[in-house]
Amino acid sequence: MTAEATVLLSTPMTVRWRDLDAFNHVNNSKYLSYLEEARLRWMLSVPGQGLDDDVAPVVAAAHLNYRRPIEWPAEIVIELFVERLGNTSLSIGHRITAAGNRDTLYCDGYVVMVWIDRATGQAAALPESVREACRR
Template sequence: MKEGAKLIHTSRIPVRWGDMDAYGHVNNTVYFRYFEQARCEWIEQMGFPVSPREAAGPVIINASCTFFVPVNYPATLVIRMHAGEPGRSSVMTWYELFVEGQDKLYAEGAAKIVWMDNATGRSVPLPEAIRALFDAAAG
């Protein structure tokens, strides 16, 4: 995670039995869903519906995950979402994945969010409300 990143959201997500794979732990692809859920919760809590029917909204242009310790069912995950200084139309986000009640970091990830005009597919400036939240966090 980048130095200076700000904690912006914490999400709690139960691990489902179906999240596991043949090896008996959460499948690597599911971690991206956990990060996505935290990201969507954060965006919607700020008052921006995550919907293609909106004129503009967030998309991600890249995503990554590093796996440190396998997660097994049953568990409740704690996802801590952090963000860096916003650019014109984008903001970098980072994720830390813990199992509730443990201090051990199970995985970490990253995703770059770009605000996009849904009709044209082109980037547009981040909404002022998002910038204001970062300005308030920096103060």
Template sequence: MRHIYRCPLRWSDMDAYGHVNNAVFVRYLEEARIDFLFRPEKDFQQGSVVARHEIDYKRQLVHRHHPVDIELWITQIKAASFTITYEVKDDDLVYVRASTVVVPFDFEAQRPRRLTSEEREFLGEYTDDAADADAKRGAVAA
């Protein structure tokens, strides 16, 4: 399953060339990540920090008045970290592909912590198992 965040574009997101500045995409990913992780029914209120970002810019996103979609899903769950993968896109047109390694963090103790069983279960719902199964079926058929 994937989470979809409808990200509004702002005039201040543009650079001198009239398209969304590459640095702004990091903020877009943050907005999508917060929308995903900090929901009343399932959240990471104990805290988390970003350990790593990787961003591949595929094409320019020109400013417009309607939002861009950010699809995100979980590609790896470890004992004390997980990886979120994103596509910033309109239908089949992808502007950015990115990933973020997130580390659960205990702010009182000021140290990383392990994922709780509830957090692991929640994240597991958003792993892209369907895509993995399709890829395996394709490899077997070939």
């Protein structure tokens, strides 16, 4: 995350025992679930949630760098920030860190969200409420 990046959300989460895989650490697919939960928490703070009868967001790409395994039990923090704000898309950077030591980085990367026209499936302009939420 760059110093000028707009922080969208920083939220704690508890790692659940059921998130573990056979190697006794959090399964890589669960990282995507943690990030999805954080994005949904952020979207709930956006007026209208960036949704209306005409447009809605979809995930177009996800890039995750797995830096170190998360072992159970653990308390983590998911940080979301604006990486790139486009005409029809938003790149949301993310970091997953240890709650007790924010220098312990488990994962970083970004997700590209594209707003689409519900009727045509084509890219649509980002709603103004989303743009405004990204500038706070």
